[in-house]
Amino acid sequence: xxxxxxxxxxxxxxxxxxxxxxxxxxxxxxxxxxxxxxxxxxxxxxxxxxxxxxxxxxxxxxxxxxxxxxxxxxxxxxxxxxx
Amino acid sequence: xxxxxxxxxxxxxxxxxxxxxxxxxxxxxxxxxxxxxxxxxxxxxxxxxxxxxxxxxxxxxxxxxxxxxxxxxxxxxxxxxxxxxxxxxxxxxxxxxxxxxxxxxxxxxxxxxxxxxxxxxxxxxxxxxxxxxxxxxxxxxxxxxxxxxxxxxxxxxxxxxxxxxxxxxxxxxxxxxxxxxxxxxxxxxxxxxxxxxxxxxxxxxxxxxxxxxxxxxxxxxxxxxxxxxxxxxxxxxxxxxxxxxxxxxxxxxxxxxxxxxxxxxxxxxxxxxxxxxxxxxxxxxxxxxxxxxxxxxxxxxxxxxxxxxxxxxxxxxxxxxxxxxxxxxxxxxxxxxxxxxxxxxxxxxxxxxxxxxxxxxxxxxxxxxxxxxxxxxxxxxxxxxxxxxxxxxxxxxxxxxxxxxxxxxxxxxxxxxxxxxxxxxxxxxxxxxxxxxxxxxxxxxxxxxxxxxxxxxxxxxxxxxxxxxxxxxxxxxxxxxxxxxxxxxxxxxxxxxxxxxxxxxxxxxxxxxxxxxxxxxxxxxxxxxxxxxxxxxxxxxxxxxxxxxxxxxxxxxxxxxxxxxxxxxxxxxxxxxxxxxxxxxxxxxxxxxxxxxxxxxxxxxxxxxxxxxxx
Numbered sequence: 130x131x132x133x134x135x136x137x138x139x140x141x142x143x144x145x146x147x148x149x150x151x152x153x154x155x156x157x158x159x160x161x162x163x164x165x166x167x168x169x170x171x172x173x174x175x176x177x178x179x180x181x182x183x184x185x186x187x188x189x190x191x192x193x194x195x196x197x198x199x200x201x202x203x204x205x206x207x208x209x210x211x212x
Numbered sequence: 213x214x215x216x217x218x219x220x221x222x223x224x225x226x227x228x229x230x231x232x233x234x235x236x237x238x239x240x241x242x243x244x245x246x247x248x249x250x251x252x253x254x255x256x257x258x259x260x261x262x263x264x265x266x267x268x269x270x271x272x273x274x275x276x277x278x279x280x281x282x283x284x285x286x287x288x289x290x291x292x293x294x295x296x297x298x299x300x301x302x303x304x305x306x307x308x309x310x311x312x313x314x315x316x317x318x319x320x321x322x323x324x325x326x327x328x329x330x331x332x333x334x335x336x337x338x339x340x341x342x343x344x345x346x347x348x349x350x351x352x353x354x355x356x357x358x359x360x361x362x363x364x365x366x367x368x369x370x371x372x373x374x375x376x377x378x379x380x381x382x383x384x385x386x387x388x389x390x391x392x393x394x395x396x397x398x399x400x401x402x403x404x405x406x407x408x409x410x411x412x413x414x415x416x417x418x419x420x421x422x423x424x425x426x427x428x429x430x431x432x433x434x435x436x437x438x439x440x441x442x443x444x445x446x447x448x449x450x451x452x453x454x455x456x457x458x459x460x461x462x463x464x465x466x467x468x469x470x471x472x473x474x475x476x477x478x479x480x481x482x483x484x485x486x487x488x489x490x491x492x493x494x495x496x497x498x499x500x501x502x503x504x505x506x507x508x509x510x511x512x513x514x515x516x517x518x519x520x521x522x523x524x525x526x527x528x529x530x531x532x533x534x535x536x537x538x539x540x541x542x543x544x545x546x547x548x549x550x551x552x553x554x555x556x557x558x559x560x561x562x563x564x565x566x567x568x569x570x571x572x573x574x575x576x577x578x579x580x581x582x583x584x585x586x587x588x589x590x591x592x593x594x595x596x597x598x599x600x601x602x603x604x605x606x607x608x609x610x611x612x613x614x615x616x617x618x619x620x621x622x623x624x625x626x627x628x629x630x631x632x633x634x635x636x637x638x639x640x641x642x643x644x645x646x647x648x649x650x651x652x653x654x655x656x657x658x659x660x661x662x663x664x665x666x667x668x669x670x671x672x673x674x675x676x677x678x679x680x681x682x683x684x685x686x687x688x689x690x691x692x693x694x695x696x697x698x699x700x701x702x703x704x705x706x707x708x709x710x711x712x713x714x715x716x717x718x719x720x721x722x723x724x725x726x727x728x729x730x731x732x733x734x735x736x737x738x739x740x741x742x743x744x745x746x747x748x749x750x751x752x753x754x755x756x757x758x759x760x761x762x763x764x765x766x767x768x769x770x771x772x773x774x775x776x777x778x779x780x781x782x783x784x785x786x787x788x789x790x791x792x793x794x795x796x797x798x799x800x801x802x803x804x805x806x807x808x809x810x811x812x813x814x815x816x817x818x819x820x821x822x823x824x825x826x827x
Contacts (some may be wrong), residue, residue, distance in 0.1 A: 137486060139451060142343035150482075181463055184464045184465050184789050184790040187731075192459070206462045208448045209448040210444045210454075210689065210726045211541045212457075
């Protein structure tokens with residue numbers, strides 16, 4: 130199935146080739162979890178501090194179990210802040 | 213100790229400068245800076261006074277730790293009755309000016325009256341005098357600062373000044389120090405301009421003493437270690453700056469776009485931190501040159517930028533082919549998403565103009581956004597705008613209108629009214645995205661519910677820095693809460709408000725709170741200041757300050773009815789993103805907030821609350 134992976138700030142270098150504007154469409158198996166997507170692109174779990182699916186926050190404890198569905202957009206950042 | 217113990221009272225009408233002792237009873241009750249200056253202002257002016265009359269006063273104020281070796285301890289604030297809002301105004305700035313003022317031996321400078329001619333205040337330690345500024349009147353912040361340093365033959369003088377916008381009465385003029393750091397909000401620079409005060413220039417070499425130097429060095433070193441080891445303050449902010457939030461807030465569906473018509477911007481990735489790092493096709497260089505730190509700061513979140521020299525805004529303007537203060541998140545949002553413009557070079561140019569002429573980029577950009585909506589609705593035409601096609605997304609129009617507003621000329625003078633007065637003038641008050649006359653910053657109260665309550669209850673008008681619940685609701689600092697949920701936000705907002713009032717009164721920067729709690733502030737303040745300074749005492753001071761500010765506003769004529777949000781946020785649901793279908797839950801949050809505050813259902817602090825706090 131198709132999903133979108135978005136990696137920002139210091140996670141951007143982990144993006145695969147073909148990414149544009151910090152986003153890339155990827156093909157994953159049904160039932161793939163967030164952590165499995167991160168593993169595929171060698172994104173250190175510890176660096177993925179803020180993780181959203183379709184803009185909704187996913188707590189660290191749920192990232193190993195939350196199964197992605199067709200069309201999901203996963204976005205991740207290292208620890209960041211602003212104001 | 214820590215406090216210099218001295219106030220400089222400058223009577224601009226009479227042209228006098230007099231020293232007087234700091235009221236230590238008030239310092240013990242309000243700490244310094246924001247709290248202490250608000251106490252002085254409240255005692256010395258009628259809250260109903262016209263902000264631009266000689267009867268209004270303007271106070272430049274440092275905190276007890278300003279000028280010490282504590283991290284970020286270079287802050288000062290400008291406290292007055294705001295020109296934009298008519299409410300209490302307190303605008304905080306970094307850079308190096310605050311440190312210089314404190315090292316010259318002054319806790320506060322109180323300006324009263326109005327000078328018959330343009331002047332600037334020159335301070336060299338204990339010596340203070342008003343000097344003729346007629347040669348600087350009509351010049352920019354940048355020219356004024358350079359000329360004053362040159363005239364005194366001392367490049368180490370620190371200068372805070374207003375640009376032409378402040379002279380011309382633009383309602384949201386700033387006081388700018390060190391070329392691009394600003395006491396930015398609520399029109400404090402407009403008040404300064406109304407007094408014919410062009411600048412304050414200071415050289416201070418006296419040092420700042422503290423109660424227990426050995427313990428103070430230990431406490432500040434411990435606190436610096438916390439900042440260095442925290443991933444946000446130690447790595448995230450110096451590398452990416454506040455601009456990293458652009459994509460975060462867009463993804464969560466809370467990036468106000470095109471005057472809050474939308475809450476996600478398709479051009480967000482073109483104007484955020486990642487875009488500032490991208491190598492340009494024209495010269496192979498990124499917009500961002502380096503990060504930068506204010507006095508004593510061990511975070512260094514500031515952005516320093518250079519505009520693409522082939523860009524239309526500067527191609528024929530070598531004076532802007534420079535390296536200067538770049539886009540921070542709030543400015544990039546207001547100049548970009550709020551106007552639907554995704555040209556980062558144009559935003560950087562407009563930001564340079566805001567710094568050069570002393571405009572608050574938040575209020576300026578948000579007002580342009582409101583004007584663009586009126587232009588697209590046909591309320592404004594090129595007849596009113598002087599030929600400018602003020603459509604959403606028009607980068608050239610933004611650059612042109614920034615220059616006009618900076619000089620208070622043409623349609624820029626109308627943009628200089630601010631969103632509220634402009635929209636009222638053209639019969640569309642509902643299009644003004646303001647609270648108490650001040651424009652919203654960069655978070656949509658529908659997608660981040662706590663920020664809706666934050667804006668509605670902010671004492672200086674809509675402001676994110678009075679209770680930055682984004683830290684909790686989006687970033688999980690100190691703990692994660694659900695941004696779409698309004699339950700529990702009243703307590704969260706109140707806690708942020710009180711803690712922030714303490715930080716704003718200390719001389720240190722609120723950005724430390726991404727790593728520090730009051731448990732980290734208390735040992736530093738306790739080692740520096742006479743007396744015992746516990747977390748409990750600091751929290752009580754924060755609450756006291758908040759209630760004092762509230763009392764000022766109530767006496768000025770505001771009521772609970774002004775703790776409101778525009779209908780667009782209360783009735784029009786967000787169209788996309790996680791907040792799709794949601795409006796602000798202010799109606800349920802506000803009564804709970806009043807109750808938690810110990811205020812009546814009408815939003816008036818009860819006698820019991822005031823008595824408990826000694827307000």
